Amino acid sequence: MFKNFFPNKILSLNNNLISSLLTAMILVILVGLIYALFISPPDYIQGDSVRIMYVHVPASFIALGCFGFIGIASILNLIFKIKFMSLMAKSLAPVGCIFSLVSIVTGSLWGKPTWGIWWVWDARLTSMVILLLFYLAYIFTWKFVNNFEKANKISSVIGTIGLFNLPVIKYSVDWWNTLHQPSSITLTSAPTIHYTMLIPLIIMLLGMIIYSLIIFLMRYKTEVMKFKLDRKKNNK
Amino acid sequence: MLSKKVKSRILFLFLFLLLATVVIFFILKSLEENIVYFFSPSEIYDKPNISFNEKIRIGGLVKEDSIIKDQTSIKFIITDLKKEIIVSYSGLVPNLFSEGKGVIAEGELKDKKYFVADEILAKHDENYMPSEVSKALEKSNN
Numbered sequence: 551m552f553k554n555f556f557p558n559k560i561l562s563l564n565n566n567l568i569s570s571l572l573t574a575m576i577l578v579i580l581v582g583l584i585y586a587l588f589i590s591p592p593d594y595i596q597g598d599s600v601r602i603m604y605v606h607v608p609a610s611f612i613a614l615g616c617f618g619f620i621g622i623a624s625i626l627n628l629i630f631k632i633k634f635m636s637l638m639a640k641s642l643a644p645v646g647c648i649f650s651l652v653s654i655v656t657g658s659l660w661g662k663p664t665w666g667i668w669w670v671w672d673a674r675l676t677s678m679v680i681l682l683l684f685y686l687a688y689i690f691t692w693k694f695v696n697n698f699e700k701a702n703k704i705s706s707v708i709g710t711i712g713l714f715n716l717p718v719i720k721y722s723v724d725w726w727n728t729l730h731q732p733s734s735i736t737l738t739s740a741p742t743i744h745y746t747m748l749i750p751l752i753i754m755l756l757g758m759i760i761y762s763l764i765i766f767l768m769r770y771k772t773e774v775m776k777f778k779l780d781r782k783k784n785n786k
Numbered sequence: 787m788l789s790k791k792v793k794s795r796i797l798f799l800f801l802f803l804l805l806a807t808v809v810i811f812f813i814l815k816s817l818e819e820n821i822v823y824f825f826s827p828s829e830i831y832d833k834p835n836i837s838f839n840e841k842i843r844i845g846g847l848v849k850e851d852s853i854i855k856d857q858t859s860i861k862f863i864i865t866d867l868k869k870e871i872i873v874s875y876s877g878l879v880p881n882l883f884s885e886g887k888g889v890i891a892e893g894e895l896k897d898k899k900y901f902v903a904d905e906i907l908a909k910h911d912e913n914y915m916p917s918e919v920s921k922a923l924e925k926s927n928n
Contacts, residue, residue: 591916629795665907666880672823714810727822734912744915
């Protein structure tokens, strides 16, 4: 399975896989949206604004997960100089960046009717903005540093340092008093979300993960092609 | 086997990560006062160098049966089930503001028991459920 991500294998990635993933994604998101918007009940306090959660929580999960991958890939790249690791991380960054933005925007839309305010600088919200900034720094390094080796090194350092922010985001709601509520889904205890709301949440998460996978595969293929072309050019 | 170069890089990165963890821990620890978004009534009670007439946020639960409303102002008690603070506020409260639910008030402490707020935020907890379930839960509790 993992071998398929090696640079030579990804080039043989055909459009059939992408289009079947696309079909799967559309189906899953469609079911998820119908469940989230029509079947699942309104919350006992928040009413219908609970439905924002079905986009907000998956987006946040993916934003954190992508950066987790980028951080680990950065460390592996710094130690073992595995170039395709950084190409993978580079391809994953825009997805995570967009989803962290989605998380912030949807959270803000939810905050106004629930908390009574669009935005506060509590620990969770602030650390999420820092994550977005790390994403931007990571992406802009690749964009504006022309020398590959240099960009590779700087972005890997950014990815490694950014890794520290992830536990801060995750545990910010437990370590400090925040306006943001603590996690409803934890590894140690039963979820505090009723199952009629948990099901659409999981379906939406699945759909958005498939979406991220599609974007990632397409980008990664392009990055590997670009990388090989550049190397050919330089060897001439 | 790992080459010497790779080994030294692992050692360097490991030390760097360790050092960074310690540094970040101490930075966050020393900034704790600024990072917390609000103080609970107990924290206010225990605080040695408390600043009155200065902007501060307190938070906790709205005590049951403590809301007194007139036309322009509202008074209620914020509790963390150990200590309580009386809050007075004039203005609109958020829709989700209600007894027994989380609340955060921004304003000034007049003394350790009395707080004048100029902004009220409702704090949502981590429980999500349909209203039928919440009613059923309430019934079984009573």
